[in-house]
Amino acid sequence: MTSETETGTKTWFRERSELGICALLVVLGVLVLTDALRIPTDFAQRGPVGPKAVPILVGSLLLVVAVLLARDVLRGGRGEAEGGEDVDLSAPADWRTVLLLCGAFLANAALIGLVGFPISGAILFWGSAYALGSRAYVRDPLIAAGLSILTFAVFNNLLGVPLPGGPLMEVF
Secondary structure (H helix, E strand, C coil): CCCHHHHHHHHHHHHCCHHHHHHHHHHHHHHHHHHHHCCCCCCCCCCCCCCCHHHHHHHHHHHHHHHHHHHHHHCCCCCCCCCCCCCCCCCCCCHHHHHHHHHHHHHHHHHHHHHCHHHHHHHHHHHHHHHCCCCCCCHHHHHHHHHHHHHHHHHHHHCCCCCCCHHHCCCC
């Protein structure tokens, strides 16, 4: 049996759930600042602004936003739903969809080095479409393959960002 204090604490946190976003922003800000301070500047310093400037600014702004948001939430501020939003907040989360999306993403991460981006990207695109409810079993894999190949070609050939090609490397 839960005590009245535990119930009150749960209610207090549920009513101020935006504090979780504040905590996430603090963690991201500290992570960005920590990584920024580890950047060696001797290899890329050209002029007064080095490679640390933008990451330090972003990390600092993340911390400032976290503090300002926490202050607003603790003073009673609440994010309001958009006018067209029809989300039932009392409905449970759809964990099946979340887990399927996570599975598609993890499959992409695990396979990209083995089979290359065109194949792993197609698995990611198709898996995401399936997780989100599409059941066109012929159309979806074809669109996923086309999107993956197009994305690979744009990044690899046009933007000069090398992606692992896998067995299809000779095709492109």
